[in-house]
Amino acid sequence: MRDKELVLEILGQIEDAAKKILSRFQSIQKVNDFTDSPSGMEKMDAICMQLIVIGESLKNLDKITGGALLQQYPEVDWKKAKGMRDIITHHYADVNAEAVFNTCNEKIPQLRKTIKKILDDILR
Numbered sequence: 001m002r003d004k005e006l007v008l009e010i011l012g013q014i015e016d017a018a019k020k021i022l023s024r025f026q027s028i029q030k031v032n033d034f035t036d037s038p039s040g041m042e043k044m045d046a047i048c049m050q051l052i053v054i055g056e057s058l059k060n061l062d063k064i065t066g067g068a069l070l071q072q073y074p075e076v077d078w079k080k081a082k083g084m085r086d087i088i089t090h091h092y093a094d095v096n097a098e099a100v101f102n103t104c105n106e107k108i109p110q111l112r113k114t115i116k117k118i119l120d121d122i123l124r
Contacts, residue, residue, distance in 0.1 A: 003064055007122065008123075010057050010060055010064075014053075014111075015116060015119065017050040017051075017057070018050075018108050020050050021047050021050045022108055022109065024047050025047060027043075028043065028101065031098045031101045034097040035097045044100055047100060048092075051084050051085065051088055051100070051103065054081060054085065054111070055081060055088075055089075058070065059085070062078075062082075069118070073117065076111050081107070
């Protein structure tokens, strides 16, 4: 691996963003919890910012590892994780609350678990 310290830093950023998402998502039980109140919309906005952080960090990680690191961990659909960043960034007005809800509920826990595994594997 070319720059182990940089890789570890980026993985730490991803893990931290996933942790923030899960913390902010705790009180959300259904999609309407995002859409039916100003505080719910603020929570969704804050979560979307962290999804952007994850996507951008994954793209940077691919650049510095030549795409070799993430492909070793197929339990996460890395292409979709990076694509979520593009959708939020370039089509924010069209962001679907249901997609954000499903991502937080179904995808982020596995992503965080996998990032922790990658960190453990690198640090061994």
